[in-house]
Amino acid sequence: MQLRMTNQREIILTELKKSGSHLSADELYERVRRIIPRLSLATVYRNLEILSNLHLIAKLEVGGRQKRFDYDVSDHDHIYCIVCHRVDNIELNREQVSTVAAEGRQGYTVTGYRLEFAGICPECQKKMNKEMNKETNE
Amino acid sequence: MQLRMTNQREIILTELKKSGSHLSADELYERVRRIIPRLSLATVYRNLEILSNLHLIAKLEVGGRQKRFDYDVSDHDHIYCIVCHRVDNIELNREQVSTVAAEGRQGYTVTGYRLEFAGICPECQKKMNKEMNKETNE
DNA sequence: TTAAGTGCAAAAATTTTGCATTCTT
DNA sequence: AAGAATGCAAAATTTTTGCACTTAA
Numbered sequence: 001m002q003l004r005m006t007n008q009r010e011i012i013l014t015e016l017k018k019s020g021s022h023l024s025a026d027e028l029y030e031r032v033r034r035i036i037p038r039l040s041l042a043t044v045y046r047n048l049e050i051l052s053n054l055h056l057i058a059k060l061e062v063g064g065r066q067k068r069f070d071y072d073v074s075d076h077d078h079i080y081c082i083v084c085h086r087v088d089n090i091e092l093n094r095e096q097v098s099t100v101a102a103e104g105r106q107g108y109t110v111t112g113y114r115l116e117f118a119g120i121c122p123e124c125q126k127k128m129n130k131e132m133n134k135e136t137n138e
Numbered sequence: 139m140q141l142r143m144t145n146q147r148e149i150i151l152t153e154l155k156k157s158g159s160h161l162s163a164d165e166l167y168e169r170v171r172r173i174i175p176r177l178s179l180a181t182v183y184r185n186l187e188i189l190s191n192l193h194l195i196a197k198l199e200v201g202g203r204q205k206r207f208d209y210d211v212s213d214h215d216h217i218y219c220i221v222c223h224r225v226d227n228i229e230l231n232r233e234q235v236s237t238v239a240a241e242g243r244q245g246y247t248v249t250g251y252r253l254e255f256a257g258i259c260p261e262c263q264k265k266m267n268k269e270m271n272k273e274t275n276e
Numbered sequence: 277t278t279a280a281g282t283g284c285a286a287a288a289a290t291t292t293t294g295c296a297t298t299c300t301t
Numbered sequence: 302a303a304g305a306a307t308g309c310a311a312a313a314t315t316t317t318t319g320c321a322c323t324t325a326a
Contacts (some may be wrong), residue, residue: 004305010315025291042310045291066290079246087289088244095233096255108217108226108257115235115253119246142325163316178283182318183280186280193314 003050011035012047016057017071022078022087024066060087077114083120090117141188149173150185153207154195160216160225162204163225198225199252215252228255 015031018022023031029044048069052059058070060078068087081091097115120128153169155163161169167182187206190197196208198216207223215229235253258266 002301002305006300006306008307030148038308041290042309043307049292058214079248081246086234088246090244093301107260108219108255110217110255110257111255112257115251116246117246117251119248119250120200120246125245125247140280140326144281144325176283179315180284180317181282187317202291 003054008032008043008044009047009051012044013056013071014053016069019071022060022068022070026066028069029117049128077116079119081124086121086123112115123126141192143274146170146174146177146181150182150187151209155240157209160198160206160208162206164204166207170250215254217255217257219257219262224259226259243245 011032012028015035016028019031021030022075025044025048026041029039029122030039032044033039048057048059052069055073056059058073060070073091075094077092077094078087079091092115097113116135148164149170151180154166157166157169163182163186164179166186167179169184171177177205186195186197189195190207193211198206213223213232215228215230215232216225218225230253235251243264253270
């Protein structure tokens with residue numbers, strides 16, 4: 001089965017790249033729909049599946065219900081905000097992690113790993129501080 | 139809201155513990171249903187939610203569609219088989235990982251992390267070897 | 277007794293699929 | 302042309318919710 005570059009596929013890729021972030025299928029759908037109004041969500045799912053199988057994009061299964069897709073396929077890890085669910089990249093020394101990991105792998109052939117941090121992003125921290133102040137002043 | 143120990147809740151906990159593994163809601167449902175045939179899947183979900191909020195069990199969001207639940211709430215990490223989707227514990231030095239992680243956290247307050255390995259479990263390796271041999275002999 | 281918990285059925289949320297039609301190559 | 306890809310609607314999967322009834326404390 002050979003691949004074809006359709007309008008939909010191209011714009012899905014472009015928009016994911018342009019976003020510079022980790023979009024869920026329906027977020028991407030909303031964006032691409034502004035350009036191709038008759039786009040179907042199924043097309044987005046089908047393309048994301050195909051493109052991630054080809055490693056042209058990465059499929060993330062981070063916290064939260066929905067899967068997210070990343071234009072950046074390089075090995076890197078993520079941190080997600082437990083309050084607003086945004087996802088950011090986090091830079092760290094992957095080799096060191098691999099070294100630590102080499103230990104108790106119980107007969108598995110390890111093909112990869114995913115290190116995912118959870119935390120509260122700067123914006124949500126600010127919001128929470130404001131809320132705190134409000135309550136204190138009441 | 140105070141908690142009550144119902145029959146359902148108790149058996150859900152016991153069966154999860156007895157399994158010694160990381161069950162999805164519906165796997166647990168099947169097991170508990172053998173004991174309480176009129177059990178509802180909704181009850182399983184509600185209990186797993188409540189129990190994981192109380193940290194009596196842990197909710198895992200590992201690879202694959204469904205969430206999984208673990209009787210073991212201690213800090214430990216997981217490895218899952220990309221072929222059969224089973225999940226096993228993996229022992230490693232969490233402090234070392236934290237040290238590596240301290241680096242590029244971009245303003246986030248880190249509340250935790252999840253390190254999840256992917257690989258092929260011993261059983262699936264065996265199966266794959268058998269398949270390979272079969273094909274070679276044909 | 278009372279309000280937490282349950283079963284059931286219906287809904288919500290996310291993802292996948294069948295099929296006729298439209299495109300890329 | 303051929304068959305890959307699409308749109309649409311319907312289905313599948315996983316999880317949540319409303320509500321009347323049951324049960325633990």
